[in-house]
Amino acid sequence: MNKFYKNRRISISLRLTAIHAVILSIILLIISILTINIVERVLMKEYKSEIKKVTEDVKKYIKSGKEINKDILQEVTLKDGIHLKIFGEDESLIFQNKLDTIEINIKEYNELDLIDLADDSRMEILYLNKVVFKENKKYYVQVAKKLDAYDAFLETLYVILVIMNIFGVIIAVISGIYLSRKILKPIEWITNTAKSISIHDLDERINVHGADDELKELGETFNDMIDRLQESFEREKQFVSDASHELRTPISVIQGYIDILDRWGKDDKEVLEESILEIKNETFNMKKLIEQLLFLARGDNKKYKLNYSEFYLNELIDDIVNETKMIDNKHTIINNVNGKVIINADFDAIKQVLRIIIDNSIKYTADHGDIFIESEKQNDYVEIRVKDTGIGIPKEEQPYIFDRFYRVDKSRSKDTGGSGVGLAIAKWIVKKHLGAIKVESELGKGTQIIIKLPINMY
Numbered sequence: 194m195n196k197f198y199k200n201r202r203i204s205i206s207l208r209l210t211a212i213h214a215v216i217l218s219i220i221l222l223i224i225s226i227l228t229i230n231i232v233e234r235v236l237m238k239e240y241k242s243e244i245k246k247v248t249e250d251v252k253k254y255i256k257s258g259k260e261i262n263k264d265i266l267q268e269v270t271l272k273d274g275i276h277l278k279i280f281g282e283d284e285s286l287i288f289q290n291k292l293d294t295i296e297i298n299i300k301e302y303n304e305l306d307l308i309d310l311a312d313d314s315r316m317e318i319l320y321l322n323k324v325v326f327k328e329n330k331k332y333y334v335q336v337a338k339k340l341d342a343y344d345a346f347l348e349t350l351y352v353i354l355v356i357m358n359i360f361g362v363i364i365a366v367i368s369g370i371y372l373s374r375k376i377l378k379p380i381e382w383i384t385n386t387a388k389s390i391s392i393h394d395l396d397e398r399i400n401v402h403g404a405d406d407e408l409k410e411l412g413e414t415f416n417d418m419i420d421r422l423q424e425s426f427e428r429e430k431q432f433v434s435d436a437s438h439e440l441r442t443p444i445s446v447i448q449g450y451i452d453i454l455d456r457w458g459k460d461d462k463e464v465l466e467e468s469i470l471e472i473k474n475e476t477f478n479m480k481k482l483i484e485q486l487l488f489l490a491r492g493d494n495k496k497y498k499l500n501y502s503e504f505y506l507n508e509l510i511d512d513i514v515n516e517t518k519m520i521d522n523k524h525t526i527i528n529n530v531n532g533k534v535i536i537n538a539d540f541d542a543i544k545q546v547l548r549i550i551i552d553n554s555i556k557y558t559a560d561h562g563d564i565f566i567e568s569e570k571q572n573d574y575v576e577i578r579v580k581d582t583g584i585g586i587p588k589e590e591q592p593y594i595f596d597r598f599y600r601v602d603k604s605r606s607k608d609t610g611g612s613g614v615g616l617a618i619a620k621w622i623v624k625k626h627l628g629a630i631k632v633e634s635e636l637g638k639g640t641q642i643i644i645k646l647p648i649n650m651y
């Protein structure tokens with residue numbers, strides 16, 4: 194189907210050339226027709242005025258009463274190819290200046306008529322018949338001119354113009370093919386590059402050079418698109434590899450406990466209880482991780498839609514503080530600053546962010562440590578601060594803690610069940626709300642996560 198289509202399609206370069214040639218031919222044709230027409234008119238005007246002038250001269254001569262003298266009249270009509278005949282009243286020929294006469298009826302047309310007449314040789318003749326009266330005597334004057342030179346000239350002009358037109362079209366076709374191929378070359382590069390790019394090899398790029406035109410822009414846009422594709426593909430690959438790695442660990446642990454149970458745990462109550470507890474823990478962690486992964490995947494696919502509503506942020510913080518105090522009695526949760534503020538945001542998503550951050554503070558703060566939760570309205574945004582007195586994060590690691598699967602010290606978060614996804618989710622949600630999230634931390638002293646959320650996004 195594709196091949197069939199390809200064979201039948203007419204290339205842009207061919208189409209451009211054809212259009213170019215047709216337009217040029219039409220222009221040349223119009224110019225040629227105009228040229229011939231103008232030349233014809235100018236020459237004919239010239240001839241006509243020449244004949245009129247000779248006729249007038251002869252008329253004056255006859256009227257002057259001089260004898261119709263051959264020599265004098267010869268002089269008057271000496272001009273190129275002028276045939277003069279003078280007839281008497283009885284239509285008898287009195288005078289003719291040339292031997293090869295042209296036979297034209299002197300009465301056929303009114304005086305002063307000018308016409309073109311074709312004889313057998315298809316040669317055109319221009320003539321003027323005029324009646325001249327002199328003292329009651331009537332003379333017929335006939336001045337004629339063979340237009341052989343004129344016809345020959347026009348014929349040559351036709352030939353020259355036809356040859357010029359043919360040459361013009363040939364040059365138009367050749368230059369059209371050359372130019373369109375040259376101009377469209379980048380499209381060929383883009384096509385070839387696009388063909389050689391596959392999901393396994395996204396390294397290929399179009400060599401963008403030459404004039405800064407639309408095709409260069411197309412090439413650059415194409416390269417940008419492949420950059421983005423490659424980046425997102427790499428991210429996807431990394432995500433899948435990290436996710437499977439994170440899932441492999443709890444599965445291995447569960448498998449290990451099942452093996453123990455299978456071998457000797459069935460009869461040993463202590464081993465049985467420990468194994469069940471561990472399997473429970475690991476299944477819980479795995480469930481949590483899968484939910485987090487699904488959240489990120491939906492976020493990436495733009496399938497996760499935030500549900501905006503107006504609510505009191507201070508009330509949400511109060512609830513979370515109370516909840517945390519109930520679950521965790523090993524730390525002191527302090528919530529002294531909690532300004533009354535209504536925000537327009539996704540209630541569940543903001544709750545999730547706060548839980549992730551407070552969970553971290555609990556995880557990474559030794560027992561009996563203090564955790565401060567504060568919220569304050571500032572201009573058109575609200576600042577939420579969660580500060581702990583825990584182990585802190587080394588300076589050089591701080592820029593990465595919001596990356597997916599990033600854990601500061603793999604071994605330290607192993608016990609806490611963390612997989613490095615929580616802060617990535619928190620950052621995604623905050624960014625979706627057009628807010629900002631940052632970390633301030635000192636190793637061994639504690640960590641503070643600061644979130645800024647616009648009060649009303651609209």
Ligand code: ADP
Nearest residue numbers: 553554557594600601611612613614615616640
């Ligand atoms: P995790 O589920 O591993 O906690 P997060 O994305 O929530 O993943 O955090 C990323 C890493 O940042 C954690 O592994 C931890 O090392 C570090 N971290 C986050 N919050 C704190 C904190 N309050 N104190 C110390 N380290 C923290």
